[in-house]
Amino acid sequence: MSQRAAKLDFPVSQVRRYLEPGPIVLVSSARGNERNIMTMGWHTVMEFTPSLIGCVISGGNHSFGLIRESGECVINLPTTKLTDIVVGIGNTSGADIDKFEHFGLTAEPATRVKAPLIAECHANFECKLADDGLVDKYNFFIFEVVKAHVATSPKHPQTLHYEGDGVFMVSGKIISRRKLFRPGML
Amino acid sequence: MSQRAAKLDFPVSQVRRYLEPGPIVLVSSARGNERNIMTMGWHTVMEFTPSLIGCVISGGNHSFGLIRESGECVINLPTTKLTDIVVGIGNTSGADIDKFEHFGLTAEPATRVKAPLIAECHANFECKLADDGLVDKYNFFIFEVVKAHVATSPKHPQTLHYEGDGVFMVSGKIISRRKLFRPGML
Numbered sequence: 010m011s012q013r014a015a016k017l018d019f020p021v022s023q024v025r026r027y028l029e030p031g032p033i034v035l036v037s038s039a040r041g042n043e044r045n046i047m048t049m050g051w052h053t054v055m056e057f058t059p060s061l062i063g064c065v066i067s068g069g070n071h072s073f074g075l076i077r078e079s080g081e082c083v084i085n086l087p088t089t090k091l092t093d094i095v096v097g098i099g100n101t102s103g104a105d106i107d108k109f110e111h112f113g114l115t116a117e118p119a120t121r122v123k124a125p126l127i128a129e130c131h132a133n134f135e136c137k138l139a140d141d142g143l144v145d146k147y148n149f150f151i152f153e154v155v156k157a158h159v160a161t162s163p164k165h166p167q168t169l170h171y172e173g174d175g176v177f178m179v180s181g182k183i184i185s186r187r188k189l190f191r192p193g194m195l
Numbered sequence: 196m197s198q199r200a201a202k203l204d205f206p207v208s209q210v211r212r213y214l215e216p217g218p219i220v221l222v223s224s225a226r227g228n229e230r231n232i233m234t235m236g237w238h239t240v241m242e243f244t245p246s247l248i249g250c251v252i253s254g255g256n257h258s259f260g261l262i263r264e265s266g267e268c269v270i271n272l273p274t275t276k277l278t279d280i281v282v283g284i285g286n287t288s289g290a291d292i293d294k295f296e297h298f299g300l301t302a303e304p305a306t307r308v309k310a311p312l313i314a315e316c317h318a319n320f321e322c323k324l325a326d327d328g329l330v331d332k333y334n335f336f337i338f339e340v341v342k343a344h345v346a347t348s349p350k351h352p353q354t355l356h357y358e359g360d361g362v363f364m365v366s367g368k369i370i371s372r373r374k375l376f377r378p379g380m381l
Contacts, residue, residue, distance in 0.1 A: 175375070
């Protein structure tokens, strides 16, 4: 597994382009010498600027402690090339294995956080914890995306969208209705 | 526009099946004699039981007041049959028009809330406001789905997933990796 794509900086105010369609993402984190990866399907864009993402990270996940204590993570966007690895990551625990090693993924240094990027993913969004006010009640974290890296191609990566019960919807065709939008709504 | 499908009650604890993949939804609301519909792409599942959905409803939307004051709404799931109507709803304001009339949509009475269901949508999730603690700071509402109605077919409706800039991804093929899941993870 070493299919790394060339990536460019991407405006953090525009990460909705990749996250609003609702893909399963891989969240990487680190604390001291420890690192981990988890799958995440419960997330939403919350604001363009600052670039805010809200998401649920269950206290049962090994990543919970790493993320809450470090106050950082990276949201990585996998494509269908990684389908079975995504499933494997969701069905193993960082308490038992190092998921980067186990799944042959490349941990690359991030720019603004200590959590590593997953090189094989199409995009990497470096995040700092912006608000943990709803963590105790709902396991709901609000992150600010402080740096974004996106592969130069393909323009529309094939992403995975989880329906539960082991079933994924794969992203399909792209349609534009740009001409029907009022300018201020784009 | 009157393509109504037969619908059955659906377990509220399982609405992630339709919302976790990240579709654009239509939110209907009512206050007194007034009613409205808005598009929404910034939402996430937050819990199975109670069935919680978190979402951003900007204060600039005409629906904001109706929803905050009534403490209710319905999250409706449109399919690609409604693509141009979805775009139209997102590009008009309930301050100017009655969107049900203007777009020829059928308002059906809900069971547990006063906000109307949109009959032409594949699924309707009746919601009560569960927590407005983050509304002032982030326009973030947490709703509990108290009743769910889902069309009996098709099993995998073709949904719209917004990327911004007038562009939508249409849901594609369905793949199962059920056999790779540990029983407790399904």
